Amino acid sequence: MRVLLVTGKGGVGKTTVSAATALASADAGYRTLVTSTDPAHSLADAFDLPLGDTPSNVVPNLDGQQIDGQRQLAKHWGQINDQLKAVFNWGGVTGIEAEEFLVFPGMDELFALLEVNDHVRSGKYDVIVVDCAPTAETLRLLSLPEVLSWYFERVMPTERKIMRAARPVLERVTKLPMPSEAVFAAADNIFANIEDVKRLLADSAITTARIVINPEKMVVNEARRTYSYLSLFGYAVDAVIVNRVLPDSIDDPYFKEWQRVQARHLVSIDESFPDTSRLRLRLFDEEMVGLDRLRILGGELFGDHDPIASYEARPPFVITEEESDVIMTLTVGYADEGELDVIRHGDELYVTVGPYRRAFILPDSLKRRIVSGAKLSGVELKVRFSLEETNG
Ligand SMILES: Nc1ncnc2c1ncn2[C@@H]1O[C@H](COP(=O)(O)OP(=O)(O)O)[C@@H](O)[C@H]1O
Numbered sequence: 001m002r003v004l005l006v007t008g009k010g011g012v013g014k015t016t017v018s019a020a021t022a023l024a025s026a027d028a029g030y031r032t033l034v035t036s037t038d039p040a041h042s043l044a045d046a047f048d049l050p051l052g053d054t055p056s057n058v059v060p061n062l063d064g065q066q067i068d069g070q071r072q073l074a075k076h077w078g079q080i081n082d083q084l085k086a087v088f089n090w091g092g093v094t095g096i097e098a099e100e101f102l103v104f105p106g107m108d109e110l111f112a113l114l115e116v117n118d119h120v121r122s123g124k125y126d127v128i129v130v131d132c133a134p135t136a137e138t139l140r141l142l143s144l145p146e147v148l149s150w151y152f153e154r155v156m157p158t159e160r161k162i163m164r165a166a167r168p169v170l171e172r173v174t175k176l177p178m179p180s181e182a183v184f185a186a187a188d189n190i191f192a193n194i195e196d197v198k199r200l201l202a203d204s205a206i207t208t209a210r211i212v213i214n215p216e217k218m219v220v221n222e223a224r225r226t227y228s229y230l231s232l233f234g235y236a237v238d239a240v241i242v243n244r245v246l247p248d249s250i251d252d253p254y255f256k257e258w259q260r261v262q263a264r265h266l267v268s269i270d271e272s273f274p275d276t277s278r279l280r281l282r283l284f285d286e287e288m289v290g291l292d293r294l295r296i297l298g299g300e301l302f303g304d305h306d307p308i309a310s311y312e313a314r315p316p317f318v319i320t321e322e323e324s325d326v327i328m329t330l331t332v333g334y335a336d337e338g339e340l341d342v343i344r345h346g347d348e349l350y351v352t353v354g355p356y357r358r359a360f361i362l363p364d365s366l367k368r369r370i371v372s373g374a375k376l377s378g379v380e381l382k383v384r385f386s387l388e389e390t391n392g
């Protein structure tokens with residue numbers, strides 16, 4: 001079983017790369033599904049074929065699907081939603097206001113991922129390629145089940161047995177709408193599913209992410225952030241796909257400056273992702289839509305490489321906790337303590353170890369902390385983050 005997540009900023013070429021990867025996988029003989037959790041669906045446009053909410057056949061070995069997040073949401077969340085709404089109404093929160101509380105951002109995406117999990121369990125496919133939404137927001141959400149717990153704990157008492165005994169009394173006294181057994185069962189089911197998805201995505205033998213970028217400043221910055229987040233949460237990134245690279249063969253003066261700009265960003269991309277394979281894909285001279293062109297693009301992207309085989313993936317850093325401190329461990333190679341320099345600048349951390357230099361965009365959880373120490377042991381650098389000291 002193999003799950004490939006294709007992510008990146010809007011417009012960089014995620015859908016095109018997803019479609020081409022899936023097609024290459026199917027042509028190589030793997031039973032493949034390509035599915036899209038991005039609400040801005042365009043898989044059907046990429047293949048130039050109709051696709052719907054249930055998988056349909058594209059070519060032999062390949063099914064395609066555009067998940068309707070709203071429908072998935074209604075399917076999994078409907079019952080719970082009704083319960084929550086009743087509670088809000090009881091508390092005097094009604095109409096639009098209640099609706100606002102009931103659905104949090106990224107929720108339909110989360111449910112789309114639960115659908116992916118169902119496909120994994122079905123055993124129907126060897127490979128599932130997921131054309132993801134523009135950011136790692138979904139993956140972050142999965143790492144924060146507290147968001148969901150928050151809902152359940154506040155609005156639905158989790159002590160089910162107590163509830164069962166107390167329901168008749170409570171209903172009489174308070175008229176607070178009590179969740180039924182069916183609602184509890186639905187909630188349990190969602191929790192179990194989310195746990196399953198988390199396990200699936202964190203297993204790097206099964207799941208790896210490929211980040212699609214373009215050699216442009218904003219895109220590279222966002223990709224670095226995504227990379228940090230994915231690593232932070234233990235998801236393996238096995239390739240960065242640099243798309244729309246202007247070929248050297250273009251010598252039209254109109255593009256000269258663009259080529260220089262891209263060359264600069266290509267260097268910064270190499271520096272930003274030294275531990276991950278970087279694949280380049282040229283800007284083609286036409287829109288890469290339809291099976292024939294996707295096959296050409298896939299051929300240039302993968303060459304002789306098995307499209308689903310993992311490229312080398314090493315997490316850029318590992319986060320651990322030590323009492324109230326957070327330790328970020330980076331593999332930096334051998335160096336003397338004197339060659340070491342760690343500078344925190346805004347939301348970035350610059351690490352220089354001899355000739356080795358890396359800049360990391362810090363995740364939110366570390367941004368609120370100060371760097372209180374850095375220590376080299378062997379090839380590992382441990383950077384300590386402490387909570388800001390309060391004055392007085
Ligand atoms: N390397 C490329 N050369 C030429 N056109 C491309 C290339 N990559 C993507 N495109 C085109 O760019 C458009 C946007 O790509 P798409 O894959 O839909 O981006 P995303 O899914 O990231 O929003 C599509 O029309 C696609 O055919």
Ligand SMILES: [Mg+2]
Nearest residue numbers: 014015038042
């Ligand atoms: Mg897309």
